[in-house]
Amino acid sequence: MDFKxxxxxxxxxIGNICxxxxxxxxxxxxxxxxxxxxxxxxxxxxxxxxAVLQQGMPVNIFGKADDGEQVVVAIQNRQASTVAKDxxxxxxxxxxxxxxxxxxxxxxxxxxxxxEVYVGEVWVCAGQANMQWNVFNSRGKATAMIAPENxxxxxxxxxxxxxxxxxxxxxxxxxxxxxxxxxxxxAVGYYFGREIQSARKVPVGLINxxxxxSNAEAWTDRESLAADPELKRIVDDVLPDRTDVLTPGTLYNxxxxxxxxFTVRGVIWYQGENNVERADxxxxxxxxxxxxxxxxxxxxxxxxxxxxxxxxxxxxGSPESKWAALREAQLKTWLATPxxxxxxxxxxxxxxxxxPDDKEPVGDRLALAARALxxxxxxxxxxxxxxxxxxxxxxxxxDFDHVGGGLQAGPGKSETGTSLSGIRKAVLPASTTKDTAxxxxxxxxxxxxxxxxxxxxxxxxxxxxxxxxxxxAEGLEKPTAVRYGWADFPVCNLFNQAGLPASPFxxxxxxxxPAEQE
Numbered sequence: 001m002d003f004k005x006x007x008x009x010x011x012x013x014i015g016n017i018c019x020x021x022x023x024x025x026x027x028x029x030x031x032x033x034x035x036x037x038x039x040x041x042x043x044x045x046x047x048x049x050x051a052v053l054q055q056g057m058p059v060n061i062f063g064k065a066d067d068g069e070q071v072v073v074a075i076q077n078r079q080a081s082t083v084a085k086d087x088x089x090x091x092x093x094x095x096x097x098x099x100x101x102x103x104x105x106x107x108x109x110x111x112x113x114x115x116e117v118y119v120g121e122v123w124v125c126a127g128q129a130n131m132q133w134n135v136f137n138s139r140g141k142a143t144a145m146i147a148p149e150n151x152x153x154x155x156x157x158x159x160x161x162x163x164x165x166x167x168x169x170x171x172x173x174x175x176x177x178x179x180x181x182x183x184x185x186x187a188v189g190y191y192f193g194r195e196i197q198s199a200r201k202v203p204v205g206l207i208n209x210x211x212x213x214s215n216a217e218a219w220t221d222r223e224s225l226a227a228d229p230e231l232k233r234i235v236d237d238v239l240p241d242r243t244d245v246l247t248p249g250t251l252y253n254x255x256x257x258x259x260x261x262f263t264v265r266g267v268i269w270y271q272g273e274n275n276v277e278r279a280d281x282x283x284x285x286x287x288x289x290x291x292x293x294x295x296x297x298x299x300x301x302x303x304x305x306x307x308x309x310x311x312x313x314x315x316x317g318s319p320e321s322k323w324a325a326l327r328e329a330q331l332k333t334w335l336a337t338p339x340x341x342x343x344x345x346x347x348x349x350x351x352x353x354x355x356p357d358d359k360e361p362v363g364d365r366l367a368l369a370a371r372a373l374x375x376x377x378x379x380x381x382x383x384x385x386x387x388x389x390x391x392x393x394x395x396x397x398x399d400f401d402h403v404g405g406g407l408q409a410g411p412g413k414s415e416t417g418t419s420l421s422g423i424r425k426a427v428l429p430a431s432t433t434k435d436t437a438x439x440x441x442x443x444x445x446x447x448x449x450x451x452x453x454x455x456x457x458x459x460x461x462x463x464x465x466x467x468x469x470x471x472x473a474e475g476l477e478k479p480t481a482v483r484y485g486w487a488d489f490p491v492c493n494l495f496n497q498a499g500l501p502a503s504p505f506x507x508x509x510x511x512x513x514p515a516e517q518e
Contacts, residue, residue, distance in 0.1 A: 040065070040066075040109060040110050041063065041064075041065040041069055041071055041084070041089075041106060041108035041109050041110040041112075042063045042064045042065070042110070042112075043061070043062075043063040043104075043106055043112065043114065044062050044063050044064075044169065044170055044261075045169065045170040045171045045172035045173070046156070046170045046172075046174075046259065046262050047061060047063070047104060047114060047117070047172075048114060048172030048173075048174050049114060049115060049116045049117070049172075049174065050116055050117075050118075050154050050174035050175055050176050051104075051114070051117050051118070051154070051156075051174045051205065052100075052117075052118045052119065052120050052121075052122055052154045052174075052203050052204065052205025053075070053096055053117065053118070053119045053120075053122070053205075053263070054096075054119075054120075054121070054122045054263040054264055054265055055095070055096055055097060055098040055119050055120055055121065055202060056095050056096075056097075056098075057095055057263055057265075058092045058093065058094065058095060058263070059092065059093045059095070059096055059263045060090060060091070060092050060261050060262065060263050061073045061080075061090070061091050061092075061093060061104075062088065062089065062090035062091075062261055063088070063089060063090075063106070064084075064087055064088055064089070064169075065084035065087070065088070065089050065108060065109070066084060066087070066109075067084055067085055067086065067087065068083060068084065069083065069084040069089070069108055069109055070082075070083055070108055071083070071084060071089045071091070071106070071107070071108045072106070072107040072108065073091050073093065073104070073105070073106055073107075074104075074105045074107075075093065075096065075102050075103070075104045075105065075117065076096055076097065076102060076119070078093040078094050078096060079093075080092060080093050088168075090261065096119045097119060098119050098120045098202035098203065099118070099119055099120075099202075099203075100116070100117060100118030100119055100120075100203055101115065101116040101117060101118055102117050102118070102119065103115055103117070104117045118152075118154065118203035118205070119202075119203065120152070120197075120200070120202035120203030120204055120205065121196055121197075121200055121202055121203070121204050121205070121265050122204075122205040122206075122207065122262070122263065122264040122265055123189075123192070123193065123196070123204070123205070123206055123207070123264060123265055123266055123267065123268060123370070124207045124209050124259065124264055124266070124267045124268070125186050125188065125189035125192070125206055125207065125208050125209065125210065125268050126209040126210055126219070126256075126267055126268070126269050126270075126271075127210050127214075127269050127270040127271035127306075127307075128210060128211060128212055128213060128214045128215075128270070128271045128273065128274060129210075129212035129213065129273075129354065129355050130188065130270045130271075130273070130307070130310075130354070130355055130356075130359075131186055131188055131189065131208075131210035131268075131269070131270040131271070132186060132208070132210035132211065132212050133186065133187055133188070133355050133357075133359065134183065134184050134185060134186060134187055135182050135183050135184075135185060135186075135187045135190050135359075136183040136184065137187075137357065138187040138357050138358070138359045138360075139357045139358045139359070139360070140358075140360050141183070144182055144187075144190065144191075145179045145182055145183055146179070147182070150176070150177040150178075150194075150197070151176055151177075152197050152202070152203045152204065153176070153177035153190075153193055153194065153197050153203070153204050153206075154174055154175065154176055154177065154203065154204070154205045154206070155174070155175050155176075155177065155181055155185045155189075155190075155205075155206050155208065156173055156174045156175075156205065156206070156207045156208065157173055157185070157207075157208040158170070158207065158208060158209045158255050158258065158259055159171055159255070159258075160211050160255065161254040161255065162211075162218065162243050162244055162245050162247065162250035162251055162253075162254050162255075163243065163250055163253040163254030164243045164247075164249075164250065164253065165253060166253045166257045167253060167254050167255075167257060167258045168257070168258055169258060170258050170259060174205075177190075185206070185208060186206070186208045186210060187359035187360075187363070188268070188270055188307070188359045188362050188363045188366070189206045189208055189268070189363070190206070190363065191359060191360045191362070191363025191364060191367075192206075192268055192363035192364075192366045192367050192370070193206045193363075194363070195363065195364055195367030195368075196367055196370060196371075199367070199371055199375075199377075200375070207259060207262070207264070209255050209256065209259060210270075211245050211251055211255065212245075213245055213246075213274060214245040214246070214251055214271065214274060215245075215246050215271075215274040215275050216271060216272070216274075216275050216282065216285050216286055216289055217231075217234050217246075217247075217248040217249075217285060218245050218246060218247055218248065218249070218250050218251040218252070219251045219252050219255075219256060219271070219289055219293075220248065220249065220252055220285065220288055220289040220292055221249060221252050221292040221296075222235060222248045222249030222252070222253075223249075224288050224291070224292050225248050225249070225285075225288065228284070228288065230281070230284055231281065231284060231285060231288065234248055234281075234285070235248050246274070252292065252296075256293065256296060257296060260293075260296035260297050264297065264302075265303065265374055266302055266303030266304065266305065266370065266373075266374050267293060267302065267303070267304045267305065268305045268306070268307075268366045268370075269304065269305065269306040269307070270306065270307040270362070271306075272286075272308075272309040272326050272330060273309055273312075273354050275326065276309075276322045276323055276326050277322065279322050279325035279326040279328075279329055280325065280329075282326055282329035282330070282333075283329040283330075283332045283333050283336075286329065286330070286333045287333055287336070287337055290304050290333075290337060290340065301338070301339045302339065303339055303340075303341075303370065303373050303374040304337075304339060304340045305340065305341045305342075305343070305366050305369045305370060305373065306330065306333075306334075306340065306341075306342055306343070307342070307343045307345060307362055307366070308327050308330045308331065308342055308343065308344050308345060308503060309323065309326055309327060309330070309345070310345040310346075310348055310349040310350070310356050311323075311345075311346060311349025311350075311351070311487075311488070311489040311490055312349055312350070312351065312353070312354055312488060312489060313351060313488040313489055314351065314488065314489060321486055321487050321488050322488070323487070323488040323489075324485070324486045324487060324488070324490070324504055324506075327485075327503070327504050328504070328505070328506070328509065330342060331385075331503050331504075331505065335385075339373070340373075341369035341372070341373050341381060341382065342369075342382070342503070343362060343365040343366050343369060344365075344382075344383050344500070344501045344502065344503045345361075345362060345501075346485055346490055346492055346501050346502075346503075346504065347361075347411065347493075347501050348361055348362065349489060351489050365381070365500065368380070368381040368500075369381040369382070380402065380404040380405070380496065380498040380500065381500075382402040382404075382500060382503075383402060383404070383494075383495060383496055383498075383500035383501040383502045383503065384400040384401070384402055384403055384404070384407060384494055384495070384496050384502035384503075385400060385401045385402050385502070385503055385505075386398065386399075386400060386484075386502075386503070386505035386507070387399045387400050387401045389482060389507050391479060391480070394472060394476060394477050394478070394479060395470050395471060395472045395479065396450065396470075396471045396472075396479050396481075396482045396507070397465075397468050397469070397470050397471075398468060398469045398470075398471060398482055398484075398507070399467065399468050400467060400468070400469075400502070402496060402500075403467045403496050403497075404496030404497050404498035404500060405496065405497035405498060406467070406496065406497045407464045407467060407468075407469065407494065407495070407496060407497075408464070408495050408496065408497055409444060409445045409446075409464070409493050409494065409495070410493050410495060411493075411495050411499045411501070412495065412497060412499050444461070444462070444463060445462040445463065445464065445469065445492075445493060445494050446462075446491060446492055446493050447462075447484050447485045447490055447491060447492020447493060447494065447504075448460040448461075448462035448469070448471050448482060448483070448484050448492075449482070449483045449484075449486065450471050450472070450473045450476060450479050450481070450482050450483075451479065451480055451481045451482075451483075451508070452476050452477075452478055452479055452480060453478055453480055455480070455481075457481075457483060457486075458473050458476070459473070460472065460473045460482070461473065461474070469494070480508070481506065481507045481508035482506070482507045483504075483505070483506040483507070483508070484502065484504055484505055484506075485502070485503075485504030485505070486504055486505075486506055490504055492504070
């Protein structure tokens with residue numbers, strides 16, 4: 001796709017000519033200054049060849065220079081100037097139009113032109129190993145890596161460093177998509193970016209900001225944790241001189257802050273496995289993390305899309321499943337936090353590993369969420385979500401949001417599966433609401449359990465009726481609660497007709513703690 005000369009944009013061309021003339025004047029004026037007054041002016045490494053700048057939003061450009069140094073930045077027909085202070089400078093350009101490649105020009109004591117800079121959509125791909133996991137180690141790598149070079153898709157990987165103090169500089173590591181760069185980049189990020197590029201028809205820049213084995217508190221501002229009475233323990237329990245990827249604030253300082261001045265559209269996030277042992281505090285912790293990231297970017301409504309952790313460990317169900325509790329905390333975070341969305345992966349787990357290799361469906365589902373949340377497209381982006389229930393005699397009727405045209409057992413025509421030992425196995429064949437009407441019988445489901453007054457959960461019979469699921473168990477006359485997919489490795493098959501799986505849930509969740517009085 002050629003972005004160099006968008007038809008009908010004569011105003012942009014004329015503006016570029018005017019900026020070019022002004023630029024020559026700027027260069028001439030600086031050249032006339034005494035050489036003793038000149039010092040080096042530099043751009044941050046995020047602004048290098050193959051970089052993608054965010055379209056349609058004010059764009060921050062920044063770097064380093066001696067105090068008092070005049071700096072001018074120009075691209076397209078936009079230009080801004082400033083004076084360096086405390087060894088740094090930053091300007092904000094008016095919104096840019098998608099396209100490229102363009103020249104990004106820097107003027108000051110040093111004049112510099114960065115070629116092949118693009119403008120389009122920029123997303124941060126963050127989290128732990130499941131986001132860091134590259135295409136080369138993922139299912140479908142051969143197809144991805146033989147794809148033709150895509151000059152509209154660009155990758156940047158943040159230097160992986162935990163730090164006790166805030167870092168500010170970034171390395172110049174932008175690359176265009178080709179077989180080698182695709183192989184080494186985040187698989188979830190790649191598949192997400194590929195879908196966004198296809199849907200939006202503009203260049204897409206992906207910033208990989210992930211670190212394996214990291215926990216959520218490492219990605220959260222330490223001061224925010226210390227100021228929260230319910231999270232302060234996380235800080236207090238850590239040795240003062242510890243600075244690894246499990247230490248509060250270290251990845252927030254070392255990896256997030258360096259890129260937080262760079263203008264982006266939003267964040268995709270895949271993390272949670274390292275917090276399973278403390279699932280009870282994860283909703284509050286994760287909500288704090290999201291708020292901290294939005295504050296760092298100075299974007300209160302920054303789209304934040306995340307992945308619910310995948311099935312893992314033996315095929316057993318337990319009322320005390322920590323993995324199910326963590327998934328519940330993620331679900332509650334989504335439902336309570338505007339500007340967020342959650343992707344469910346109950347059909348793409350692997351009992352033998354924390355990092356299932358089927359990343360393409362995860363990236364595709366995140367892209368659906370982005371299209372709906374960030375771009376306002378009318379697309380279904382979520383599977384069924386528990387809305388409420390009613391106890392009617394010996395049954396519990398469960399209602400859902402995001403029914404996506406109707407409920408069904410199985411993913412329908414979409415390709416999906418659950419791996420029990422690294423080998424793909426099909427979920428039960430689809431049986432939809434429409435099928436039910438034609439066959440005059442209800443569609444059966446798996447993954448539901450039901451409890452009576454004794455609180456003990458037993459396997460349940462569950463059938464679809466319209467946009468609800470009716471749950472019963474033989475011999476159970478007074479049901480009190482229903483759970484779905486409530487296990488470390490749930491085997492469950494409730495989907496909507498958009499082919500998206502339902503989130504696990506329980507109707508007997510503990511009551512929320514009352515808010516503390518100030």
